[in-house]
Amino acid sequence: MGILIKNVSILTQNSRREILRDVDILTEGNRIEKIGKNVRERAEFKIDGRGKLAVPGLVNTHSHVAMTLFRGYADDMRFWEAWPERIWPKEKKLKAEHVYWGAMLGCMEMIRSGTTCFMDNYFFMEEVAKAVKEIGIRANLAYGMIDLDDAGKRKKELEIGEGFVKDFNGKADGRITCSFSPHAPYTCSRELLLKSKELAEKHDVLLQIHVSETRKEVFDSLKKFGKRPVEYLDSIGFLGRRVMAAHCVWITKREVRMLGEKGTRVSYNPVSNMMLASGGVAPIPQMLESKICITFGTDGAVSNNSLNMLETMKVGALLQKAHHWDARVLNAQQAVDFATCNGAAALCMNSGSIVEGKLSDMSLMELKSPNLLPENNLVSNLVYSSNPSNISDMIIDGKLVMENRKILTIDEEKVFENVEKVAEKLTRD
Ligand SMILES: [Zn+2]
Incomplete structure (x- = not known):
């Protein structure tokens, strides 16, 4: 069970504000269970994290x-x-x-x-x-x-x-x-x-x-x-x-x-x-x-x-x-x-950093993007250069909510259709 992200970089936001390279993140239930090299536990979902940066939600x-x-x-x-x-x-x-x-x-x-x-x-x-x-x-x-x-x-x-x-x-x-x-x-x-x-x-x-x-x-x-x-x-x-x-x-x-x-x-x-x-x-x-x-x-x-x-x-x-x-x-x-x-x-939540024991709330950002290279400073790149199109995956409360830019939990087309329908009526009447 759980989610295993392999060989990812992490903007941890831990107390030392470390950036980790080429490590694995294991999520069990809604928590971050383990962060380290060569995590071998089995997981229901496996994500290839190469070239990606895990960012706290x-x-x-x-x-x-x-x-x-x-x-x-x-x-x-x-x-x-x-x-x-x-x-x-x-x-x-x-x-x-x-x-x-x-x-x-x-x-x-x-x-x-x-x-x-x-x-x-x-x-x-x-x-x-x-x-x-x-x-x-x-x-x-x-x-x-x-x-x-x-x-x-x-x-x-x-x-x-x-x-x-x-x-x-x-x-x-x-x-x-x-x-x-x-x-x-x-x-x-x-x-x-x-x-x-x-x-x-x-x-x-x-x-x-x-x-x-x-x-x-x-x-x-x-x-x-x-x-x-x-x-x-x-x-x-x-x-x-x-x-x-x-x-x-x-x-x-x-x-x-x-x-x-x-x-x-x-x-x-x-x-x-x-x-x-x-x-x-x-x-x-x-x-x-x-x-x-x-x-x-x-x-x-x-x-x-x-x-x-x-x-x-x-x-x-x-x-x-x-x-x-x-x-x-x-x-x-x-x-x-x-x-x-x-x-x-x-908001009194046990999250905000990618650290063992915290809630598993994070996004994965594709670093091999024209607006994010070279990696002179990942923190600067995140704040001054990134945009939503760089985000490929999202984990919230230990669940994979978006995978490869597809939101898995809802029918996005249905949302678009209904939004257009109700907004048109609301602003016209
Ligand atoms: Zn307001």
């Missing part, structure tokens, strides 16, 4: 996967025109089948671009869970809650949010974990934020929230609470190690320190922030100084417009270099750390 810590349906639908517009005019009216019409097919398409895209796990919040999350279960990816999912200070709505939102956690946390052989996701400090009342936190503690799950994505949000927060968003969240006792704060682009050094002191994790979404012209740039050097666990997110495909974490690593590093006029800021190794071990740590 990438972890996308902020997405709205079903928004693939809106890809290209609100581009090159101001956020406060695009969302109210184009996205929100269509989101009101969303039905379960839209979310299912949109999520399936997004999961396919992530698998093809090296992502083995994603953190997501949206509506009809049971449909996202269904897609995750079927395709074989790993995910942390939450129903996105908004109450706009309305007590009746708050009660309903919390019921749906908690119901989802109760029904799906630990499902799909543990590949699905759940969290609570109050949308943002400007769309959620203090009561909703605090109740979410209380419920997250009760169920021992994480929290996801959007924080300081736009400058307008900061001004509104100062007007309403006399505090900037992170200061406000800190003052009500919301911050903590369970919290994944997405964006954090318009924050002061003081706010960075607050996030660091409380152990709050950050999801850095450089492509989305640039696409929406949010203006701010996440203060990565200050966050590193404050020992914040920084991870990468793509955000939804409506503001990216892909879910490609390889691209996110590159753009994320380049944005920091350009912004700070310093090519040393956010180097390739740090970018890989954000996307692998930090993402896994933030």
Whole structure:
């Protein structure tokens, strides 16, 4: 039983950040059982790893996967025109089948671009869970809650949010974990934020929230609470190690320190922030100084417009270099750390590196590709030169999900057909 990859190179992401050459990886169950030369155990699947690089699964810590349906639908517009005019009216019409097919398409895209796990919040999350279960990816999912200070709505939102956690946390052989996701400090009342936190503690799950994505949000927060968003969240006792704060682009050094002191994790979404012209740039050097666990997110495909974490690593590093006029800021190794071990740590998973005993979540990349030779620096090549077409195979939770660029778990043609059908109807009506 299991999977044996022979004679492969490994970007281990172990504590010494070693790169191993010409070794074997044996996966048993959902764990990496053995790494070494000449592994002789029998395995159900044998993969010839020559010329390939095993890369730990990438972890996308902020997405709205079903928004693939809106890809290209609100581009090159101001956020406060695009969302109210184009996205929100269509989101009101969303039905379960839209979310299912949109999520399936997004999961396919992530698998093809090296992502083995994603953190997501949206509506009809049971449909996202269904897609995750079927395709074989790993995910942390939450129903996105908004109450706009309305007590009746708050009660309903919390019921749906908690119901989802109760029904799906630990499902799909543990590949699905759940969290609570109050949308943002400007769309959620203090009561909703605090109740979410209380419920997250009760169920021992994480929290996801959007924080300081736009400058307008900061001004509104100062007007309403006399505090900037992170200061406000800190003052009500919301911050903590369970919290994944997405964006954090318009924050002061003081706010960075607050996030660091409380152990709050950050999801850095450089492509989305640039696409929406949010203006701010996440203060990565200050966050590193404050020992914040920084991870990468793509955000939804409506503001990216892909879910490609390889691209996110590159753009994320380049944005920091350009912004700070310093090519040393956010180097390739740090970018890989954000996307692998930090993402896994933030989501409390025993993965993020290719080490014996860890969950078997990894991709295989074909190194003999025009964009990946010569191998002067494999880490640099991964961050600055690779693209999804280099990925040939994917193992998630010890199962071979993609082999020779074919996803084995689902019928891809059926997904394409249904996505076109439901997206056409949704954007036309
Ligand atoms: Zn978002």
